[in-house]
Structures are given as structure tokens and as C-alpha cells.
Amino acid sequence: MSKILDAFVRPFMRLAYLTAATAWYNIPRPTGSTGAHASGSDPLRVLLIGCGPAVGFGVLSHDLALPGGIARQLSADTGRGVDVDLIVDVELTAREAYFRLDETMLSRYDAVIVMLGLFDAMSMAPAAQWRTDMSALLTLLEYEGSPHLRTFVLMVPAMPKIRSLLLLPGWITDRHGRTLSAELPQACEGHPRTSLLPFPPSPTAERSRFRGPQSYRAWARAIVAPMAAELTRPDETAPPVDWAQEEERIRALVRLQILDTAADDRYTRVTELAQSMFGTAAAAVTFIDRDRQWFKARSGFELSETPRCVAFCDYTIRDDNGFVVPDATLDERFTANPFVTDEHHVRFYAGYPIVSPEGQRVGSFCVYDTRPREFSEGESVMLRNLALLVQNELWADRQKAAVQ
Structure with missing residues (x-):
């Protein structure tokens, strides 16, 4: 009887959705897909994939919506920084989510939050097919994710009782x-x-015109509570270059259309700020090409590029966490490096990776000094925040180019 009723109701529900679609798309919501961040060292990387509440209806920034709430709450509960990336769409189904995930570099994430089903429910998706699609999605996460990846699947939320959707x-x-x-x-x-x-x-009650930030904060607290205890710190040994992924990384770099472009004051100002904040001899925004390191912005030196084989930043892009060399003369990886032995006298280096929208580490935001020094946890957090500032500008430039 239930299957007969669903077959009768399904065409009616699809017509009702089309009737309400204009109102749905007129609700304020964040634009772009920059995600959200919470300051801190050794950041956890979280992917939020979903529709409905994951989209952020009622606010204009992901920082005020669920991604920002999750980032801040998870940081508070774990004492670590948090980066939340997004695959969200009003009409995202379980099947579409599978194909979107298949194009994502899942190995870089510590946790994935799956918040699907609301649009499938609105379009009356067959339950057996939906179960099959969700199982396939979880299998993909298991095989393509890192060994320490944890996945958190949320039950399907109730239909929001917002006037414009009634x-x-x-x-x-x-x-x-x-x-x-x-x-x-x-x-x-x-x-x-x-x-x-x-x-x-x-x-x-959510019968106000739109949902507000307080709703997202409350949801984030409830969602994060069972997550924090399950997210453990993985082995932090820096991996070698993953040559199997290198071609994908190079393609992501090419898609950014950043190599050999003119100097940009936005990036230069950030390097000048970093040089002043950390009291270092130099700072730079670098991108690692196939066989060279190219500087988009720099402060404290005049080089435009170097061979990749002598680039400290080549080590930075091998891992999601920051890379620090307190004294290059005591590190066997760099004792014979020409930038250590020649007139540049590089002794100290700290860098944080810059990531493409596809999740590929394409470059680094870094500082150098001619004297050995330690780098505190607070300084690491500040360096990460500056790298994220550069990364957000880079992503915004790509979005602008895509619509032109």
C-alpha cells in the first residue's frame, strides 16, 4: 500500500517543488565554496557534504552558517585548528554526491560529515535506491580516504517550517x-x-522569516559533541613526494592560471605583513611547478623563481601541516643547499601549504631568516592564518575568472 501511495504522491511532490522553487532560491544563503576555518595549530581537515541545513539558508556567510559553527566548536573541543571544506548544493542527492566526491582528493581529510536526504525526500526518491546510493558513497570514502578518516552520517532532517517554503x-x-x-x-x-x-x-520554532546564526551554532554543538572523541591524531611523519598524485597536482596548478602572472599588491602586502610580524629577513608566496619554484609575491629578496630541487617549499607541499626548519645547517636535507651555503645564508624557514579548490597542495606561504630560531605554536597559527588569507584570494580570483 505504501509503494502505491508513494507512486501516486511522487509526481505531485515534484510539481509542488517546482512551484516552490522560486521562493526557495530567493532565500538568502552564502555564495561561493570557500568553507570556514578556526585558528589553531595541527589543524583537523573536515569535509561537509550535503543539502538543506548544510547550504546555510538565512545567512550570507559560511562562517555564520554550519561550517563556521562546526569549525569553531570542533576547535574548542579538540584544542586544534580546523579547516572545513564544502560540497553543498540545494538539490544535492546521494547519487550526485557520489560523483562529486569521486572528483575530490579525499586522502587529505580527517573527517567527512554527510548531511544528505532532504532533497531526496522532497523528490520522493525510492528508498531502496537511496540506500544503495548511500552505501556506494560510504564505500568510496572508505577506499579513497586516508586510513584515519572518520565519516559521520546525519539522519535526514525535518522539512524546515519557513514561510516561503510552506x-x-x-x-x-x-x-x-x-x-x-x-x-x-x-x-x-x-x-x-x-x-x-x-x-x-x-x-x-523557525517560523521567523529566515533561519539565523544561533540555529547553526546550536546544531554545530550537537553535531560536534560525538565527533571530537573519535578524531585521533594521525602519524605526523612527513611523507615523500607522491608521484602518482603529482600530475593531478600540476593540473590543479595550471587551472589556477597563476603562473607567470604580474605582481599583485594584495599578495605583496601580505608578505610584507608577515616579514614585519615575524621579524624575518624575507617572506614569499610561492607556487611549485613541475621543475621550478615560482614566486607570485616576495618581500626581502628579488628572485622570481628557483629550481624546484633546492626549494624548501617543495617539502611544505608534501603534507597538510606547516613545515619548519629551525636551523638549516643542522638539517641534513639542507646542509648542502645553495641557499644555505651561498650569500643568502638561509638558516630558518617556516612554510604553510596553499591548497587549490580541488584539494591539491600547489604552493606555500613562507618566511625565511638568516639566523636560526624557534617557531612557537602561536606563530604557527599566525602563519597558517596568513596562508589562508592568500588562499582565499586565490580562490576568489578563480571564481571571478569562471564567470567572465
Whole structure:
């Protein structure tokens, strides 16, 4: 009887959605996909993939929406920095999410939060097919993610009771959402690093015109609470160059269209700020090409590029965490480096990777000095924040170029 009812209701629900679509897209929400960050050392990297609440309806910045709330709460609970990347869309289905994830460099993440099902419920997706799609998605995360990746799947949330969406018969959506949620335990079977979490109840009545930041903060607290204890610190040994991934990294660098472009005051100002803040001899924004290191911006020296084989930044892009050399004369990797032995007299180096929108480490924001020195945890946090500032500008430039 239920299948017959669903077959009758499904065309009606799709028509109702199309009728309400204009109102849906007129609700304020963040634009772009820059994600959110919380300051701190040894940052956790989180991928949020989903629709509905993951989109951020009612606010204009991801920092005020769920990504920002998750970043800040997870940082507070773990004492580490947090970077939250996004794959979010109003109409994201479980099947589409699979293909979006298949194009993502999953090995760089510590955790993935899956918040799918609301649009599938609105479009009356068949429950058995949805379970199959979700199971395939979790299998992809298991095989393409790192060994320490943890996945957190949220139950399907209730239809938001926002005035502009009341054209949709919410009770039908909620009923089918519960049907889809009932399929999740079976979809998660056989995935030991996957945890199934209830979706937190709405913190407010939500009958105001739009949802606000307080709702997202409350949701973030509830979602992060069971996550923090499960996220353990992986082995921090820096890996060698992954030559199997190198071609993908080079393609990501080419897509940015940054190599050999003119100097840009935005980036130069950040290097000057870093040189002043850290009291170092030099600072730079670098990009690692196939066989060279190219400087987009620099302060304290005049070189425009160097061979990759002598670049300290080539080590920085091998890992997601920052790379520090307190005294190059005592580090066997650099004792014979010409920048250590010649007139540059490089002794101290600290760099943090710059990442492309695809997740590839394409360059570094770094500082150099001619004297050995230690680099405190607070300084590491500041360096990371400056690298993220450069990275956000880089991503914004790519988005502007894409729409022109």
C-alpha cells in the first residue's frame, strides 16, 4: 500500500517543488565554496557534504552558517585548528554526491560529515535506491580516504517550517524523510569507520522569516559533541613526494592560471605583513611547478623563481601541516643547499601549504631568516592564518575568472 501511495504522491511532490522553487532560491544563503576555518595549530581537515541545513539558508556567510559553527566548536573541543571544506548544493542527492566526491582528493581529510536526504525526500526518491546510493558513497570514502578518516552520517532532517517554503506539503516530505532515515543503518553496515548520528532538533520554532546564526551554532554543538572523541591524531611523519598524485597536482596548478602572472599588491602586502610580524629577513608566496619554484609575491629578496630541487617549499607541499626548519645547517636535507651555503645564508624557514579548490597542495606561504630560531605554536597559527588569507584570494580570483 505504501509503494502505491508513494507512486501516486511522487509526481505531485515534484510539481509542488517546482512551484516552490522560486521562493526557495530567493532565500538568502552564502555564495561561493570557500568553507570556514578556526585558528589553531595541527589543524583537523573536515569535509561537509550535503543539502538543506548544510547550504546555510538565512545567512550570507559560511562562517555564520554550519561550517563556521562546526569549525569553531570542533576547535574548542579538540584544542586544534580546523579547516572545513564544502560540497553543498540545494538539490544535492546521494547519487550526485557520489560523483562529486569521486572528483575530490579525499586522502587529505580527517573527517567527512554527510548531511544528505532532504532533497531526496522532497523528490520522493525510492528508498531502496537511496540506500544503495548511500552505501556506494560510504564505500568510496572508505577506499579513497586516508586510513584515519572518520565519516559521520546525519539522519535526514525535518522539512524546515519557513514561510516561503510552506508551498511544499511538509508532512509528506517528513514522512518520506523518515523512510529514508530508516534505510541508513543498513547502508552504514560494513563501514567500521562510519558513525550514524541523529539530526539535532531545531533549536528554535523557525517560523521567523529566515533561519539565523544561533540555529547553526546550536546544531554545530550537537553535531560536534560525538565527533571530537573519535578524531585521533594521525602519524605526523612527513611523507615523500607522491608521484602518482603529482600530475593531478600540476593540473590543479595550471587551472589556477597563476603562473607567470604580474605582481599583485594584495599578495605583496601580505608578505610584507608577515616579514614585519615575524621579524624575518624575507617572506614569499610561492607556487611549485613541475621543475621550478615560482614566486607570485616576495618581500626581502628579488628572485622570481628557483629550481624546484633546492626549494624548501617543495617539502611544505608534501603534507597538510606547516613545515619548519629551525636551523638549516643542522638539517641534513639542507646542509648542502645553495641557499644555505651561498650569500643568502638561509638558516630558518617556516612554510604553510596553499591548497587549490580541488584539494591539491600547489604552493606555500613562507618566511625565511638568516639566523636560526624557534617557531612557537602561536606563530604557527599566525602563519597558517596568513596562508589562508592568500588562499582565499586565490580562490576568489578563480571564481571571478569562471564567470567572465
